[in-house]
Amino acid sequence: MTRVLPEDLDHGFATRAVHAGQRPDEATGAIMTPVYQTSTYVQTGLGEHKGFEYARTRNPTRDALERNLAALEGASHGFAFASGLAATDAVLKLLQAGDHVICGENVYGGTHRIMTQVFELMGLKFTFADTRKVENIEAAITTTTRMILVETPTNPMMHLTDLAAVAALARHHDLVLVVDNTFATPCFQRPIELGAEVVIHSTTKYINGHSDMVGGAVLTTRDDLAQRLQFIQNSTGAVPGPLDCWLTLRGIKTLPIRMRQHDAAGRALAAWLSEHRAVRQVYYPGLPSHEQHDLACRQMAGFGGMISIELGSLARARAVVQGTRIFALAESLGGVESLIGHPASMTHDSVPREMREAMGLTDGLVRLSVGIEDIEDLIDDLEQALAASG
DSSP states (O other): OOBOOGGGGGSOHHHHHHHTTOOOOTTTOOSSOOOOOOSBOOOSBTTBOSSOSBTTTOOHHHHHHHHHHHHHHTOSEEEEESSHHHHHHHHHTTSOTTOEEEEESSOOHHHHHHIIIIIGGGTOEEEEEOTTSHHHHHHHOOTTEEEEEEESSOTTTOOOOOHHHHHHHHHHTTOEEEEEOTTTHHHHOOGGGGTOSEEEEOTTTTTTOSSSOOOEEEEESOHHHHHHHHHHHHHHOOOOOHHHHHHHHHHHTTHHHHHHHHHHHHHHHHHHHHTOTTOSEEEOTTSTTSTTHHHHHHHOSOOOSEEEEEOSSHHHHHHHHTTOSSSEEOSOOOSSSOEEEOTTTTTTTTSOHHHHHHTTOOTTEEEEEOOSSOHHHHHHHHHHHHHTTO
């Protein structure tokens, strides 16, 4: 089982990002963890090996990544997966047929899809609630509820969940609180410190930050859940390859620096958009006008680079997403390059229209992933696209 080394928790966040879970290679002194590109390991005799038997079960590069991520989140156990959805899949496999899960209504479309179109067919039951209010979660609890799963901030409406309050509710009812921390990253929010027991990441996004791999992770403080997650990881085999683990480790080394730039650019761009005549509404928790800005200030150390804007119609949204020159029209988020997308037809197309519209996810909504380019260039790019949208 991959456990974080105790000494890794003694240092500051930036130091952990660079060093946690990694040691110079014993054979060569290489400061970077090598890419152990192997499927199997030679054993010295029957039942005698060096801790590694088969790469699906363990790989030294993956071990280093798992220790590093656990240290960043303040967890004791880390597990890397082949994608963020594979990580979510593993967490849901902690449950059994008949169990009930309360999930935030505004989650990533793929999360909604795997719940309703895969796990419901296998006997799990789901209630999607507006988790901005703790009482909505409490009202959804039944005798078969076993888990609460939330994103905060949410994708793409930027709703927040009061993690400390929900964690207290989960403890009272003996429920597992799972938090998808992809948008905030442990740089700006650490759910475990607020009472969560499990954290999920799509490491494809800000954690890696360079749009060159796909991966996921699950971090936990509980030994019993870790034991089960290790079994699931090995048994179902949705593990990342060693090169993807190495790329993620490399990306993490600059995570604190990148997140500061994403945050600075996000704040500046959100403020500019909030004054723009062509923009009807800006969704960004760093704005004082955001309905949960006070909560964001309490539980987040930064607000990040994710912004959603309402433009009023599909035609205007289409014109803007197709009219930018620096912002690239693409799925995904969290890379150093700025991306623009249309959630209703891209990331959340599988969510029923009536559910999308009820939460404000309209055809006129556009999502921005603000990269680390010069803010003046990003503003100029959006200005010309908005001006041409009519």
